[in-house]
Amino acid sequence: MSVKLHIPGVCDLTTQNKTPFPLNQWYVAALSTELADQPLARTLLNHAVVLFRDASGKVSALEDRCCHRALPLSSGTLDGGGIRCGYHGMLYDGSGQCIEVPGQDVIPRRAKVKSFFVEEKDGLVWIWFGQDEQTEPVSSAPDYPVHSSGDYIWGGGVYHYRAPYQLIHDNLLDLSHLGYVHLRTIGGDPGTHMNADMKTTADGDCVRVVRHMRDSTPPPTYVAAYPFKEKIDRWQEIEFLPSHLKIWTGGVNAGTEDLDNPDRGGFHMRGFHGVTPETETSAHYIWTIATNPQTDPEGTLKKVVDQTALTFEEDKVVIENQYQNMLKFGDQPMVSIHVDAGANQARRIIEKLRTQAE
Ligand code: FES
Ligand SMILES: [Fe+2]
Structure with missing residues (x-):
């Protein structure tokens, strides 16, 4: 039996009305050891994502774009359990909600960025890409007991x-x-x-x-x-x-x-x-x-x-x-x-x- 190799950049994939990648899957975003005290920028399935740990050690993944003037959040700093933009200092929590606008008491209603579902297990950080951004995971991330046994x-x-x-x-x-x-x-x-x-x-x-x-x-x-x-x-x-x-x-x-x-x-x-x-x-x-x-x-x-x-x-x-x-x-x-x-x-x-x- 043979199979047609669909190679991006080589074969014309545009007529097939398909997504470039399987969706509704957990993908590996990072090794746990990559996330310490700095944000990590990584483009995954065409999404620019910033990964970071909050103060409790929990991993979050947000769209890597500040909602104010679009600086990558990954060029900011981890601060108070969230991530602070490196341009005008807006602070976001792990859900992508802006929780502080320096010098301004009222946080604009739309001041938030998209977040992704992530799970950290057995030394691996997994990220879920659903059919669309709202699609919740249908299962928990895969186990890999070899790392923890x-x-x-x-x-x-x-x-x-x-x-x-x-x-x-x-x-x-x-x-x-x-x-x-x-x-x-x-x-x-x-x-x-x-x-x-x-x-x-x-x-x-x-x-x-x-x-x-x-x-x-x-x-x-x-x-x-x-x-x-x-x-x-x-x-x-x-x-x-x-x-x-x-x-x-x-x-x-x-x-x-x-x-x-x-x-x-x-x-x-x-x-x-x-x-x-x-x-x-x-x-x-x-x-x-x-x-x-x-x-x-x-x-x-x-x-x-x-x-x-x-x-x-x-x-x-x-x-x-x-x-x-x-x-x-x-x-x-x-x-x-x-x-x-x-x-x-x-x-x-x-x-x-x-x-x-x-
Ligand atoms: S661009 Fe992020 S606070 Fe201004
Ligand atoms: Fe090999």
Whole structure:
């Protein structure tokens, strides 16, 4: 089966009467660690948003535009539990209501800015984008217990992509590229990756891709983090949802454990990948990596996070390069091969969700 890749800037998307992104979804706005004592400006799904914590630590998200003379609120300061505009000092609370106009007793009735629904959970800040601005969330934000269970330690980062968000989905759903792009870190023999046992299933808006690679040489990151003896059996379990992916990879000494057993031992890397569109042609990639060190937790975590960052920088180079070439060559057919099954399934889901939002 093939799928038509709708690539912003390459294909004409204007006739389809669809939203650019799936709506009625929770998207990742930030890592919790990004919000301390400064406002954070971030454009999310074409909305310029300012995120900040109030005095109690609760996260708020407002439209990043002062209602007085339109300065970005993100260039102001956090003050008294709210955010104070950096031009004439109007103070807003977390709901977007202006609560102080310096030198004026009466606050104009329309002195407020739009607010967004946000939830902070498990070290992630989620923001809801509904069908329209008034649409309330239909569920609470997703849980990600890997961050809060005591079984793993984790770190992460945020990358900005000059490429459409779906190219990041494609990349994460097709890990056969590890053998070509990530030889220095989590790669390994390209033949092993391209010939992995692979199973792709879809359930509702979720796609799962499971890959097993037995009796393979452990890649550099694995050797650096875990005392493997020789060959290993590797697993890669990818779970795609419209706003984020979870990828659980790891390895055990070859022939020692059942790879289908979720309680398997060995070395684990559990990746969280928030893929949040900035615009049609750019995206935020908000990622974390969790691992289960056997010894030296801090040292091992540092190695795993540093190597993951390097890995994702390699992906960013490839994906931005790919998009530039798509722009250069225009709307031409693309051939699918066996490794694309999961990515093509995810594209069908995004297409359907964009249609539902009509
Ligand atoms: S522009 Fe914000 S207070 Fe004037
Ligand atoms: Fe990659």
